[in-house]
Amino acid sequence: MSSNGDGGDGDGGGSNGGDGLAGHRARLDAEMERCGQWPADSPWLREAFAALPRDRFAPQRLWRWDGWAYVPVDRAADPDGWAAELYGVSSAAVTQLTGGLPSSSLSAPGAVADMLDSLRLEPGHRVWDVGTGQGWTAALSAWRAGPSLVVSSEVDERLAGFARERLAAAGLDAEVRTGDATRGGVPGGGQVDRLHATYAVESVPWSWVEAVRPGGRIVYPWGRLGYVALTVADGGAGARGWVHGLAQFMGDRHAPAQATDGPAAHAAVRAGADPQVRRVLDRDPAGLEDWDLRFAVRVAVPDAVLTTEQGPEGPAVLVHDGALSWAEFRAGADGRPVLLQGGPRRIGDEVMAAWDQWERLGRPELYDYGVTVTPDAQWAWHGSPDGPRWPIAQPAPAGR
Template sequence: MTVDEDVAGRRTRLDAEMERCGAWPAESPWLPEAFAALPRDRFAPDRLWRWDGRAYVPLDRAVDPGSWADELYSGVYSAAVTQLDGGRPSSSLSAPSVVADMLDSLQIAPGHRVWDIGTGQGWTAALASWRAGPGLVVSTEVDERLAAFARARLAAAGLDTVVAVANGTAAGPPGGAPVDRIHATYAVEAVPWSWVEAVRPGGRIVYPWGRLGHVALTVADDGRSAQGWVQGLAQFMGDRHGPAQPDTGSTAYAAVRGSAEPEARREVEHDLAALDDWDLRFALRVAVPDAVVLTARDDDGLNAWIHDGDQSWATFVARGAGEPSLLLQGGPRRIGDEVLAAWTQWEELGRPSRYNYGVTVTPHGQRAWQGDPETGPQWPIARLHQATR
């Protein structure tokens, strides 16, 4: 079997898995056709990176094509790391299910002009071009090497797609506004108002919101606001030039806490097992956006480690059946208490799902809300602090 035949077989298996998992959006029947016409291996570099539990190790297509293909097509919910910066991922080919979900939320129609922000390897720009039509997708990428790579792969696929080197958070679309759709491929906490100004009234902006969740906004008829609902969970690379987001890695908690002893401790009655509920995790993300929550089980139950990427930390310690859990915390803020307050509010609201939250953006500020954009609970959205560590 040739390398190309081996890759083709993995494509077929992934397509079948997308079908079994219900990952093909029913309202976007064009997506399976686009994925088949423009498979992700055509936009993958010859070196990928796999986490081995201690560090990222290279997988070179020329050396070990089987492992390279396994990483690229490892599953519908798995991204493939394509670039490292200082030993940490700085670019990736997103998980196929997330790409399909976000493009479905974008509601591209033939003839739409699309601004793809954060070109990466060019795969999402290619899929959008397949749907919108020749010359209608423009893309910006801050990394000159990635932009050149994507430009070559898009040309090889026969697509007329402009890729410009620019900071999409600060610059407008190549060729100028307005556009009908914006598709952002890196996470921002607050939406740049320039994105809203670049979109026609009635147009849509789909973007990853912070560390968890992606949102679809519709620009109002007067162009003076944009509003929409959370569409699903997604974890993307952050804006390279934006405010620092807390490190979500397994060693970050220890870096924040260091050798500090707890400054406060108390018993809590909350069932820590609920932290496995992603609807709760999303509610915590909305109310305490800089709180990183890590969990693991031991013989006594689920334990949690929380930090803000700066100086404050908390630990929830399970103590076995029938025993209240213990909350230990330290630093200039009581982040454990903040998490407990948000957790209690979520329970009082009836444990709403992530899809029951939305975002409103105006020139004067941004807010998240639950249930109803006017009468439901509200949380201001702010750019996260620059970490001091």
């Protein structure tokens, strides 16, 4: 979950408590085996994870959320806690804060494995790794593709320098260049066979499609939720593909800030205002905890941020748009579910409309959705490229 220009500093040495880093690495391997997260079609990934353990790409200080703020976890002071932050299957390890919020991380191992499996990377492929971060995904790609075939973009020269050091220490010949990949083409020019992005974009820069040869693959985190694998069409006229997984990634540093989740973010948007609309619902708000439904809402109402809060009457689902509009799905005083909402738009009604549409479509899974990208438009679709569709806002022109 690296943003455009993430990184850190650190090394692969040092002591570790308990049974050491080897124990954490072994437990990660076993847990991914137990959860079925080692991709059957890409057995090379298990070998690469073993050859290039993520602790060798981690800084000496990580950051852990304690419920109120991010607190440091220093390797020297708490080696076992530091290693535990790194080796959760589904957890990113936060490596950098900017303004008190994460601006860099080592992505969750399970998500990294799944995205690189979706990339269909083979020896001899030229790869553009977009968003170097600590250099771990560039390292894994170089391990598979071969020498001098991976180029990685990093917006911050200091962070790029760290990644270069880590890659060199691992004995890998991968190039890291400083530059903004969201606004430019492949460093050094030409086209690549594969593009792997480590930070989220709501819409795909057309320069990414132009950078990949026809038949090549682009795998990228899609906005607030999910990641997509696109195949570039013959002639490079566009790209399309399916949603491949469910995860949350940090966004492009130059894009508008994404609205944050959690009850505090919702409370900041509501700002203590009384509801302007209150109505009784005919369904249990707990249904919104279904991740396939949440993904359908993400497609239809992309700026809606949903958070579940446990209250005395049971779970409540809080929604906001990061600006002025909010909604709450919760149990009323008489036990019946209610929708409360306020602000200039009725975002709760928009969520309900997306829920109704999801029901009419037969409650599809997130894997039933895809994305099409052309020079002039982008849209999400259900079932097939000719099925129901939802527009995706185009990226701003380069140099904005």
